[in-house]
Amino acid sequence: MKRAPIVAIVGPAEADAPTLHAAEDVGAGLAIAGLTLVTGGLGGVMEAASRGARSKLGSTIGILPGEDPDEANGWVELPIATGLGEGRNALLVRLASAVLAIGGGYGTLSEIALALKAGKPVVGLGTWDVHGVEQVSTAEAAVERIVALSSH
Amino acid sequence: MKRAPIVAIVGPAEADAPTLHAAEDVGAGLAIAGLTLVTGGLGGVMEAASRGARSKLGSTIGILPGEDPDEANGWVELPIATGLGEGRNALLVRLASAVLAIGGGYGTLSEIALALKAGKPVVGLGTWDVHGVEQVSTAEAAVERIVALSSH
Amino acid sequence: MKRAPIVAIVGPAEADAPTLHAAEDVGAGLAIAGLTLVTGGLGGVMEAASRGARSKLGSTIGILPGEDPDEANGWVELPIATGLGEGRNALLVRLASAVLAIGGGYGTLSEIALALKAGKPVVGLGTWDVHGVEQVSTAEAAVERIVALSSH
């Protein structure tokens, strides 16, 4: 049995232009590598990453906090409306074999912590400096590390 | 934006041969109609329905109770390991625009009730006799009704 | 270590006067027996049962679907705002050593099914006729059976 590896990009719903640009580049790079992308399904980094993935025909999943799948951004192929609120963050990171955090915000910090708690490898790009996160400084490096980590 | 309609087949992990045969036929019929199938991802009716869908190149999602995606049967393309236990039943029915219940069991009864509570149309094939469920007697009739209801 | 046994009363947010009267009587009876009462925390049967329990100095817990503890009725001492929506029903029945269902509604049916699935004893008073539920016809009988079952 063969299932496409899933990787997560986590990041805030509001971010500056360079952060969004990086998220889109990483989403595209992961799609080119054949990885399925899961995000929190909303705006900002989540939307930019999903848009990047779709621009390269990648698959995109959105794990939404609310009960309405229409809250997903337009680049999410499969919206999962969990109704769990921020509790959905624990579910999101569990789906992924590796997690990339881009940008800040407390929701993103909770996802970094939950991923590390679950033993998932976490790569950071312009995000919280937490012990255990492998920090990179470019979108290219982020793609390279996530691809390597997801193949385990 | 266009997303594939998702429909759910709910039923027990253990069932007799005619029930499993019906579940497989319905899964195949729904795939032919272009619908994405979501189930609880485990054995019995869930596995038979997923196998039927895959036999016609349909897409299959499994909403698992545990934390391990490998608990999914082999016909599930996308396993979502929720870690919610039976609480995953509420999430499962929320994903679907229509629900087909095949066979019995208390888990299935809870899914029927949660679907009706959420205002989803529910079709029954050899299942609990609950007010609000539209009962049918053949796999063909089940496919026909679910296809009609999912287009709303 | 000794913890007070917890029992659940589940029932709809809207019910007729005799049903509400029965719920209040049962709540009072369970409190006299020294049992802690857990309900869904909202109105109707949930509120009547909680009021009955408080009228006899009993302890009351409310497992709420939303994120706001102030949604609890005034007779709930300890509101647990789960933010899980109807998914809270699975959590509610898990807390109880025995479950009493009073009146109808799909939410109540889901709680009966989830309780039976979890192996909890379920007593019914004017509720769904589900195999495995022990039906009684008076508030007195309901109290007697729940007290007996909770002592296991």
Add this chain to the structure above:
Amino acid sequence: MKRAPIVAIVGPAEADAPTLHAAEDVGAGLAIAGLTLVTGGLGGVMEAASRGARSKLGSTIGILPGEDPDEANGWVELPIATGLGEGRNALLVRLASAVLAIGGGYGTLSEIALALKAGKPVVGLGTWDVHGVEQVSTAEAAVERIVALSSH
């Protein structure tokens, strides 16, 4: 209507002796102030804080990750077995009007982040240095701040 204010102490299941001692002191201090204590219900900081609270006749709630209430430490009066895994962290912080983090660990970091995301005041004692957390250096100061913040 008057409900006892609930405050949370979050911290790891394993900690050194000074950390556990501080947790016990804080638990006792909060109980003296009449606050109900909620923790994750397991060992380490959670157990020490609960023991401290009980030593002063305080009320203690444990929000457990698993489905078994007997996983709670012996000082938890009311164990809530959520079956949500680490997803229970979001539920835990939502119950509290203020959160005290003692010691480290990724689970604790996720709780700090989820609390800040939910707009709850967070006090830290020997814990992660996260923007938005009010750091204190003694158990006495921690009690004083939590009491002040919970009265809002």
